[in-house]
Amino acid sequence: MLPFPKFSYEAPGTLDELFTLASVSGSRIVAGGTDLLPSLKHRLFQDTLLISLRRLRELRGVTIEGGALVIGANTTLRDVARDDRVAAGWPALRDACRTIATSTIQAMGTLGGNVMLDTRCLYYNQPDGWRASIGGCLKADGSVCHVAPNGAGCYAAHSADTVPALWLYGAILRFGSERGIREVALADLYGTDGRTWLGNARDEVLLAIVVPKAPAGSVVHRKLRARGAIDYGMLLTAVHRRPDGSGAAVVSALGPRPVFVEAERVEDLAAAAHKAATPMRTHAYGVGWRKHMVRVEVERALAGS
Amino acid sequence: MPTEITLRLQINGEQVRRIIPANRSLLDFIREDLRLTGSKHGCDVGDCGACTVLVDGAPQLACITLAAECEGAAIRTIEGVTDGGGLHPIQEALHRHVGAQCGYCTPGIVMAMTSLLEADPHPSDSAINEALGSNICRCTGYTKILAAVREVARPGSPS
Numbered sequence: 048m049l050p051f052p053k054f055s056y057e058a059p060g061t062l063d064e065l066f067t068l069a070s071v072s073g074s075r076i077v078a079g080g081t082d083l084l085p086s087l088k089h090r091l092f093q094d095t096l097l098i099s100l101r102r103l104r105e106l107r108g109v110t111i112e113g114g115a116l117v118i119g120a121n122t123t124l125r126d127v128a129r130d131d132r133v134a135a136g137w138p139a140l141r142d143a144c145r146t147i148a149t150s151t152i153q154a155m156g157t158l159g160g161n162v163m164l165d166t167r168c169l170y171y172n173q174p175d176g177w178r179a180s181i182g183g184c185l186k187a188d189g190s191v192c193h194v195a196p197n198g199a200g201c202y203a204a205h206s207a208d209t210v211p212a213l214w215l216y217g218a219i220l221r222f223g224s225e226r227g228i229r230e231v232a233l234a235d236l237y238g239t240d241g242r243t244w245l246g247n248a249r250d251e252v253l254l255a256i257v258v259p260k261a262p263a264g265s266v267v268h269r270k271l272r273a274r275g276a277i278d279y280g281m282l283l284t285a286v287h288r289r290p291d292g293s294g295a296a297v298v299s300a301l302g303p304r305p306v307f308v309e310a311e312r313v314e315d316l317a318a319a320a321h322k323a324a325t326p327m328r329t330h331a332y333g334v335g336w337r338k339h340m341v342r343v344e345v346e347r348a349l350a351g352s
Numbered sequence: 353m354p355t356e357i358t359l360r361l362q363i364n365g366e367q368v369r370r371i372i373p374a375n376r377s378l379l380d381f382i383r384e385d386l387r388l389t390g391s392k393h394g395c396d397v398g399d400c401g402a403c404t405v406l407v408d409g410a411p412q413l414a415c416i417t418l419a420a421e422c423e424g425a426a427i428r429t430i431e432g433v434t435d436g437g438g439l440h441p442i443q444e445a446l447h448r449h450v451g452a453q454c455g456y457c458t459p460g461i462v463m464a465m466t467s468l469l470e471a472d473p474h475p476s477d478s479a480i481n482e483a484l485g486s487n488i489c490r491c492t493g494y495t496k497i498l499a500a501v502r503e504v505a506r507p508g509s510p511s
Contacts, residue, residue: 057354081398089397099418152398155413276482
């Protein structure tokens with residue numbers, strides 16, 4: 048049995064209360080909790096205050112504002128995937144939501160939670176006793192990265208299924224804090240170290256994901272995983288085939304920051320992605336094979352576009 | 353900051369009010385505080401589906417749900433899957449097809465399939481497969497479970 052650590056719990060009823068609580072040191076937002084709560088059981092976080100979004104109705108639901116999709120951060124993945132407007136205008140986002148874990152987890156987890164998902168690694172996402180047996184890792188409890196012992200940082204992999212598609216759709220993230228509202232391009236949020244991969248300030252709470260009217264052409268999402276359910280991705284791929292013959296791709300689960308590449312001719316996109324991708328030993332699958340599969344997954348995604 | 357909360361919710365139609373620690377999981381609340389032990393403790397981290405219950409009609413993994421998050425919710429467990437003492441059609445079909453062997457995953461599967469069939473009484477095979485993907489069974493190989501669910505979803509058609 049894996050008990051939760053001790054923590055206190057608040058469910059604020061207004062955004063002002065939410066921002067005040069989020070400024071408390073040691074606090075963390077629960078938006079679904081399907082990754083956070085197992086991680087707390089594994090003692091990956093030492094938070095002492097969990098802040099629930101459940102009473103804030105304004106953070107749940109899908110609306111259209113001036114042609115853009117505005118999705119409250121606490122909207123479940125299932126509600127996003129079942130929304131007819133999402134399916135019609137941003138089908139790759141629907142497809143990405145439907146590949147996450149299992150249908151039960153899609154009914155619990157949220158889009159905001161997915162965008163802010165912790166980075167993952169074979170040596171990090173383990174119970175505390177397992178981690179203690181190898182002296183911990185750079186991201187938790189230890190000082191050595193077992194993926195790259197001579198490397199400069201933490202390479203834990205960005206694993207948020209919806210992010211490659213949201214990136215190519217040009218999504219904007221709306222954060223709130225006691226200092227006001229701030230919007231950040233999703234493409235600018237993620238950093239290159241797996242410990243500090245989120246660029247928002249600690250007290251800034253993700254309120255909504257704003258997805259502009261989909262660009263011309265077609266965006267397609269693919270997920271490579273061992274089983275048809277439950278698993279996090281070995282590779283997450285989204286491609287954009289543009290009407291002028293060019294293309295763009297975002298490939299993730301390679302490191303803390305998703306990899307973005309463009310090609311003037313869409314035929315060159317798979318080679319460009321393959322060249323840019325440097326899989327690390329963050330997964331239980333060979334890095335040579337995963338690098339090869341970057342090319343294959345981009346080609347498969349383009350074939351479906 | 354409160355480390356204890358007063359929780360009010362409905363469980364199998366009955367109103368319940370308890371003071372609980374903030375870090376109580378819904379599964380521990382159901383099994384330890386309410387002594388409803390039909391929901392099973394499997395992987396404890398949201399992978400296996402043995403603890404699946406319905407929260408306001410939607411399937412949820414009770415082991416990775418905070419009881420505190422269920423304030424005001426209506427929860428249904430395997431004990432409340434039917435109103436009276438009889439079996440749910442899914443339970444009857446699982447029994448007929450020998451869709452339960454060790455039985456540990458069965459309550460979670462019954463709840464997940466109940467949620468599926470309440471939303472869509474005649475789901476396609478791919479919808480059934482997708483929903484069953486939430487629940488791990490290490491005994492049956494799923495064939496008999498699928499046959500049971502198909503029989504309930506499409507009575508009279510070959511399974």
